[in-house]
């Protein structure tokens with residue numbers, strides 16, 4: 001894996017925004033975070049590979065996949081995607097040995113993170129479909145204190161690196177499960193009907209904004225090459241020939257993106273998620289009297305919320321309240337019921353519904369809210 005360079009662009013692309021049932025306008029959950037040229041995938045529902053091929057995201061650039069939980073609508077697409085990106089198609093007859101049976105599993109090209117069961121699911125899926133891979137992968141599991149020490153009894157797949165970690169919690173969260181010089185990932189358990197994770201991707205502090213007018217007269221006066229501006233830009237201090245010391249601007253906080261799995265209460269993520277530049281929160285069900293024709297006479301905001309919570313999910317209002325609680329600068333809703341079509345960019349009726357869902361969240365959040373649709377991309381800008 002090449003050393004990561006500082007990235008100028010951070011962009012999120014929604015590949016699937018459906019909850020339990022996919023529809024003709026929404027695929028199962030997946031979203032791609034593009035960090036410069038690298039792609040990190042969050043969840044990989046059924047047919048994510050197809051969605052990638054129809055999107056602007058380059059499948060060959062995927063280097064990490066983070067699974068929020070092992071419900072099928074978030075993981076059914078993982079094994080076929082691995083086969084797709086790691087040369088898993090085809091095979092040979094018995095007489096001719098397949099070179100993929102003997103690959104070097106060290107230095108895995110693809111890292112997968114997820115809760116207990118992620119590793120076993122991938123092993124079983126590859127094993128029983130007789131899938132060989134041309135490049136190695138590794139699975140790191142984020143373990144809860146009560147998870148069994150040995151996740152499963154299946155042997156390593158031939159393409160699986162034995163370096164997969166079982167990551168224990170520290171103070172009830174998983175800090176820095178991945179970290180390099182310019183970005184880190186942490187996670188916390190969020191409440192759903194099964195063990196589920198929320199992820200926080202945090203860019204390291206970035207160089208401050210430089211005001212050339214503050215420095216150039218000093219540099220000219222002391223005949224200092226203007227090229228030192230690049231060092232000042234990085235926050236360095238410089239002593240000029242006459243003893244004057246110039247200090248570069250202090251570094252600014254990097255961008256923070258919070259991506260939740262399904263949840264009715266993500267409170268455990270609050271310490272990690274504060275001041276996020278972007279929060280992606282599910283909003284599976286909403287009460288839309290007069291707008292959603294399927295609304296029953298005895299439905300109320302309270303009864304819909306109670307039913308949504310009982311199934312482990314959130315309403316738009318719950319998402320808005322959480323976004324406000326963490327001080328998120330932007331809120332995008334996803335994981336919608338099949339009742340809410342995702343073609344609101346071309347269909348007025350769908351737009352009315354999605355605008356109403358966004359408005360319910362916005363009322364609690366106090367600012368505008370975006371409802372995701374498949375293939376929507378959002379730039380996450382530096383502050």
Ligand SMILES: [Zn+2]
Pocket residue numbers: 019020029071073074262335
């Ligand atoms: Zn789901």
Ligand SMILES: [Zn+2]
Pocket residue numbers: 069071192262
């Ligand atoms: Zn779920």
